[in-house]
Every structure is written in structure tokens, then in C-alpha cells.
Amino acid sequence: MLLTVHVWRQADASTPGGFETVHPVEAREDMSVLELLDAVNETLERQGDEPVSFDDGCREGICGKCGVTVDGVPHGPDRNRASCMQSLNAYRDGDEVFIEPLRAGALPVTKDLAVDKKSLRRVSKEAKFPVAMKALNTAGCISCGACIAACPNGSGQLFVGTMLKHLPPLAKTPEERDERAAKVLDAADREFGPCSLLGDCTEVCPAGLPLENLTSVARENLHRSFPDRYPAPGDPQD
Template identity: 60%
Template sequence: MHNTRTLTVEVWRQSSAEDDGRFVAYDVTGVTPATTVLELLDLLNEQLPDGEQPVKFDDGCREGSCGKCGVMVDGVAHGPEFNTTTCQQHVRAFRNGQRVRLEPLRAEAFPVLQDLAVDKKKSLRTVVKAARGPAGMKALTNAGCISCGACVAVCPNGSGQLFVGSLLTELPPLMKDDDERRERTEKVIETAGETFGPCSTLGDCTEVCPAGLPLENLSAVAREYLRNQNKTRHQH
């Protein structure tokens, strides 16, 4: 078929959370400029040698809106196209015969379950639950965050500051009074500190964020923290 190519895909294979993983290289044929990263994995699984288990990866709507998918493409969360989910990333930049490395979203908060599939729900939901569930989810929806976890994976410290800051940017208007705001924001910040690494304000998180969440959202964490501290001092 015209304009098809063959790519050598180095993919992370790990049979379970308890096992050690390693990269395994496969030649994948029939790749076109329109092929997405997830479609590349589909092709790989179709062409696996007899007896090999399909590569496990996180999949969802494939329309860039659910946040379920996500892999590292040559070390970049989601892939080389900024502000784009894995399912919407194309491999058109890779020429015939080139190598592409696919591995799980790398973060301490996202343990690998199998191959490219990771558990990111536990850590993200833990922070949302600290805001008492529905309010936290409403805040994230209002912020436009799809909870894909790319911001955590791309950060050298495994920080969730963009995720947490986006939640805290939209949470206060949902609170009935100042006491409730303080109670919930304190719990979110405390839980986030136990779950994710510290923020160094590098800004890599905003480059990979499919929702295009702004760097300014990072400041919401410090703003709510200082606001709560000031109120505590005034009470004493």
C-alpha cells in the first residue's frame, strides 16, 4: 500500500506489577502517517509472533476526552505533539525504518500493572476524595482537567501540582462558606503532599497537558495554603 512504512517499536513488556519489566523490539508494518500511537499498538498486537500475549495498554474513548489512555513516547508523556492525548498522537514524524520507544507513564504514584498499563486512578482519586468526591470532580470538570496524569509523569519530581492546582482553582466557588473552603483545601493540599512529589515550577506539565491548563493554576496550591495559614494566625 502506498505511503506505508515499517517502524521498529521498542515496547515495555512487564507481565505483572510484581515482575521486572524490559524493552522488547518488534518490527511493525503497515504504518501510515495517519496512524495514531494506540493504532500502532493495535497493529503491533495483530502482528505479534504466535504464542505471545498482546501488549496491555490503557484505552478509552480514543477521542481525546476521557483521559484514560497514556504512554511515554520516546520519553515524552503522551507523545511529541504538545497538548495532545496519546490516542490523538500520530506517528507521521517517524520515517520508514525508524525506532520508537513506548513505555508506561513513569511516576512513583502510577505503579505499572502490566506492560503499558498503570494504576493512576488510586492516586488521583485520593486527592479528589480529599475534596469530598463530588465537589472535587465538579472542580476538575470546571477547570477542564481530564485526569490523564501526564503532568505527573512528565515532572522529574512526580509532582501533581497542575492537577491539584487546577482542582483548587475551581473548588472555592463550590464551597458554602469560608470554613468549608479552608477545611477542604487543607485536606487536599495535605493529601497531595503525601501522594505526589514537590513542584519545581519547570512548566513541562503545561506542555503535555491535553486540556491546555495554564501555568497560573500551579499558584493555587500556594495561594490556598497561605490563605489558610494567615487565617490560623489571626485566630490565635
């Protein structure tokens, strides 16, 4: 099938961007979104134009590098699938596809579809980075940033709540755990917007993380403010 692809082009975060139309782009229903971008770049290169920049890595839905927004939806229309695992089976010959970066203040554009995800790392490092990543890996989070882009407020509460939920077993003492959790909460307040419990984040999360993980942040804040009345969250199954 032949598609018309409107792809976002932007030199950097400080330069205004816009859609560039690429047509025709030869595609198949079994192709992924990233494979479609490969086809877009092949078309551009044949025309003597600069290829589109985008992030990719494993292309197996594991590394979290490849997030883009497809027709207004972070990652794409298939629920709980990373961009590299999104198929084109909903499209037909002659259709139009709009592809742009993940949209959030915490994820500034570096070039075209590529975004800077250092905000996630800055929050993670407050829990001591290797420990934080082990916690996220335990939960299945791939740190892709789609939850932040899906939220109208740019909240990272699903990401942060998931980390906090799995942090207790990885801390050596309760005091160490509380200190790490407090630093994570402070960093999250600096990097991300507030959570309004809309649940859009869970619709796009490739790991299918549950909405219940959002409550970990509220529980941590209660414990931090009233430690005598609200005990620290314990086991991840709590």
C-alpha cells in the first residue's frame, strides 16, 4: 500500500518545527511504525533530502528508546505497545499518517522525532540509579516516557509511583528507603507536572502498568508528612 506520511521536522528544542509531507511511501500492514520511518527515510534519500532523525534501539519493545506520537497517540493506536511493536494493520492504501515526537515539557525535542529523556534519569538517580532501574525493571517499566506524553499535565506519576512501589525491598534500612523516596518525590516535582488521576498514562504504557501504581506517590507523601500516623509503604504487593 502507498501512504502519505506527515512527519515532524525540527532542528532543535529552540527552533520552531512543522510537518513535512512525504508521499508516496510504500508500506505493508505487517510493518512497524519504526519500519515505516525507515521507509520514509528511504523515500527522502531517493529524493536527495535529509532523513528524519528518530530514536531506536532494540526494536523489541524492551529498551524504551523509540517512543513517537502516531496520529496524536503516544507510541501509536495499539494499546500498551511500544512504537517499535505498533503495526500498520489499521491503515489502508491512500491513508495519511501523522508522526511527531512525544509531547511533554519534560521531553524536549533534540531533533525531528528524537527527544531528550534525561528528566527520567534525573528522577531515577535520586533513588541511586542502579537501584532505581532495578526497581523499574522488576515492575516491567522500560522508561520510555509515553506516560508523561499521554498526560495533559505532563505528569510522571505512573513512572515515579512504579519506582517507589518497588523500592522498599532494595533499600538496606528504613531510613535509607525514606531518604531515597523523599529525594525521588522532590525531583519528580521539579521535572514533571501534577497528577489529576485521568488514567491516560495506563492506556499507552507498553508494560501495561496498573493505575494503582499512582497511589504509591500519595502514600509516600502521607508518610513523609505524618510518619507517626502513616507507615512507610512496604512490600510491592501492598
